[in-house]
Amino acid sequence: MTTTYRICPRSGLQFDTNAEKLMRWHAVAGVLSLLVGGIMALGVILTRWPAVKLLEADVFYMVLTAHGIDMLIFWIIFFEMAVLLFASSTLLRCRMATPKLGWVSFWLMAIGAIMTNVAIFQGESSVMFTSYVPMQAKWHFYLGLILFAVGALLTCFIFLGTLVVAKAEKTYEGSIPLVTFGALTACIIAIFTIASGAVILIPTLLWSLGYIREIDSLMYRTVWWALGHSSQQINVSAHVAIWYAIAAIVFGAKPMSEKVSRSAYFLYILFLQLASAHHLLSDPGLGSEWKVVNTSYFMYFAVLASMIHGMTVPGAIEQAQRLKGYNKGLFEWLRKAPWGNPAFSSMFLSLIGFGFLGGISGVMMGAEQLNMLIHNTIYVPGHFHATVVIGTTLAFMGLTYFLVPVLFKRELLFPGYAKMFPYLFGLSMYMVALVMMGAGTLGVARRHWDMAFAGSPMAYEWPGAAYLMMGLTGIFGTIACVSGGLWILQIVFSLLFGKKLEEGEMRSTPIPLTLPAPTPGGAAHPPATPGTMVLALIFLTSFILYYFVNWKYLSSLWSMA
């Protein structure tokens, strides 16, 4: 394959056209998975809404399985592979390594995704996203996941290969950009994740084919969560990288400190994967010492890292805005931010929601003893809709608005909807996460067709507030599904019918990155960030209060030892 380079006239970015095409295909495959997952979401939400109860039990569990896998695996990982290609060949202005292998990897992922979806919709693989043994799915359910994972693994190696190419061909000077460093973190975590997935899914495939007699359920859960949870850690690294990228693109923001931000990423590499223990805190057979050390990412070092990113991203924006003269009071920099730019508003809502809703709830439920309060309740999906939907998906969706003209070379249709979308979708997801966590605090089970327990003589009567919150989940969930659906339509219509934009200059050789000479005597002292500090302290106060309220709640339970 010959390599040509396109200089995007709108962003100044340089794309290797091979990589660019792959990015587009990955992004489109991701959005298609999001479409399937989104339709399934509507089925889930309308069934769990007690007043509606749309689907029959068997269909509900099938739809829920598809929703989990299409969203948590296919949508996100397809998109992340596009992010890896972007953060390597585009940001480093080099050619992509092994483009042919890139297509092999893409098609493995696509075939795998289709195969698993076929298995699910045939109806005999309603085993949920987690496919816990001894409940068995059809063999092609597992095989599809394995093929998808192998494809993703290949792209991870292509990413690493591209870093080597850039270094060898000297297309940049000094260190790789922070966003690429974040993508590298995501890639390292992805390799760990996929390897864990192989360790557990290959034996499970053999078991479903009859070659292995039994798989221990505790062993399965322990290893599977090194796939299931770690794959969400790829998301964290990737969407934090996107926060930095959007701050850089929209504001020209410079990281407050390269050392701090990169060290925080390094803490992710060292500690983030321990968190698969979060899922095992209420399991038998694992010691408390193991649980305490692992669930806390060894003394909460990964939480520390997230708290650092949570401050340095808005801090970088505050510095950039203050340098532009928005210096009045604590928050003029924030008030005068481009709230009508969907890339920015998505990113900021993603950051706040991820921290306040996803972060605080995640740490609370990840405390060994507190986990008993919410294990397997609908609190858990409440939490991860705050992290994965508000945190990751909203950031990806916001970035897509930037990619339509830059990567797809089309003018965005319905720009008015784009302005509204982050608020409509983002804030309704805030509410979904909150009311699900509320219902979960009252004990309502997740993955459960009927909270009224129809047909059970011993039926338990949930408090009225639990019904209210599940009703609200339905209402806000529907708003989120519809606004997300309109986003998909908007993107698809723009790609098909939007005005074609100018390609830009095509070249056969890349233009290497040159850096301005460092300012003599070191960089000018950047402005202080008191506004961000106030936000951070509000966050910390909410965190501490909520954390101890839950210990208080725990202390009211039966004694257990």
Added chain:
Amino acid sequence: MSAILPPSERVWWNQPIDKLEFTWIAIALVWSLVMFAMMIWWHIFGNQNLANETYKTTKEMYAAKTQAVVDQYTVRTGDEAEKQFPIVKPPAGSDIYLIGRLWDWWPVYELEHGKTYKLHLSAMDYMHGFSLQPQNINIQVHPNYDHVIKITPNAAGIYSIVCNEYCGIGHHTMVGRMYVK
């Protein structure tokens, strides 16, 4: 220059850290250590800790142990609303075995409040989720593992045990009961 470009200072490691940024890191580190200590503190001084006592077992062995307790301490047979399950009232301090199976929690125990019992949990088929309501104590139940937890109910009442681990088409009907007198 910005996060999508290489750092403009080649030796970025030596760049000074902003004062507020450094303060925040220090605060966040302290809070992280407090949270870590909290879990250990609760193991020493708190009353709600999940036990580490677990045994490998088999479905047959566990069912036999449960049957023995039921045979010994059944006080009556439940009515329709109790699925006609045996109502079992073991003495304080004894081992009580609860079976999770498609789609029952079996049998129904009657306990005294303020007394301690050794509750055993295991599943006969798939995994199940022990979710005691309205207490909201939630524990994962595995087949072939016998998980032993010392429990001391602190208030009288009728408690429900909801299954909160997906276990197939009848999952939503899997509710059991526990009485505390």
